[in-house]
Amino acid sequence: EPEVTQTPSHQVTQMGQEVILRCVPISNHLYFYWYRQILGQKVEFLVSFYNNEISEKSEIFDDQFSVERPDGSNFTLKIRSTKLEDSAMYFCASSDPGVSYTFGSGTRLTVV
Amino acid sequence: AQSVSQHNHHVILSEAASLELGCNYSYGGTVNLFWYVQYPGQHLQLLLKYFSGDPLVKGIKGFEAEFIKSKFSFNLRKPSVQWSDTAEYFCAVIIGSGNTGKLIFGQGTTLQVKP
Numbered sequence: 001e002p003e004v005t006q007t008p009s010h011q012v013t014q015m016g017q018e019v020i021l022r023c024v025p026i027s028n029h030l031y032f033y034w035y036r037q038i039l040g041q042k043v044e045f046l047v048s049f050y051n052n053e054i055s056e057k058s059e060i061f062d063d064q065f066s067v068e069r070p071d072g073s074n075f076t077l078k079i080r081s082t083k084l085e086d087s088a089m090y091f092c093a094s095s096d097p098g099v100s101y102t103f104g105s106g107t108r109l110t111v112v
Numbered sequence: 113a114q115s116v117s118q119h120n121h122h123v124i125l126s127e128a129a130s131l132e133l134g135c136n137y138s139y140g141g142t143v144n145l146f147w148y149v150q151y152p153g154q155h156l157q158l159l160l161k162y163f164s165g166d167p168l169v170k171g172i173k174g175f176e177a178e179f180i181k182s183k184f185s186f187n188l189r190k191p192s193v194q195w196s197d198t199a200e201y202f203c204a205v206i207i208g209s210g211n212t213g214k215l216i217f218g219q220g221t222t223l224q225v226k227p
Binding site: 031033035041043058091096100104 | 146156204216
């Protein structure tokens with residue numbers, strides 16, 4: 001069964017550093033997403049991406065965040081200057097009309 | 113703003129007991145509904161989804177859910193739980209038709225099944 005792949009599985013970074021989280025969506029999907037889950041809280045939508053541009057973003061997705069699809073397969077989330085409160089599990093997902101919305105296994109980001 | 117509410121935050125059951133987890137959403141128009149499961153240390157896995165048609169939806173691992181439009185509800189059920197069903201369960205909706213767009217999640221229900 002096709003999978004959404006995320007790397008790394010766990011990233012530890014110092015406050016103020018930039019991090020890039022990587023995702024490889026399912027190859028024939030056209031819609032891509034990032035979500036995050038702070039420990040013990042619900043899953044929150046960050047951003048959706050379609051046709052090489054952001055289609056929707058939440059209030060969480062401020063100027064410190066950016067997304068990119070640098071080539072035909074990868075979809076990245078960049079946090080420019082990490083804060084302690086950015087510590088969370090970050091999930092990538094992809095979907096296509098009529099096809100299941102599939103999540104990756106997540107990247108646990110720990111900001112110290 | 114649209115929201116999803118899961119009434120049970122923590123449920124403890126013995127094996128073979130029946131399960132029903134409540135989910136309500138606040139939106140009067142068309143929605144697509146999902147239940148996801150997250151086993152300890154793992155990612156979100158789709159249990160079942162409802163887009164249209166028969167409001168009783170069957171998913172994997174013996175789970176089912178019923179969409180009751182008049183009650184804005186999409187409750188998850190399983191007649192007989194197993195210890196391996198111990199996990200976090202999330203209800204989610206997409207506003208509008210189709211399978212694209214942001215998922216709005218409920219706060220999750222932790223299910224603990226005692227052997």
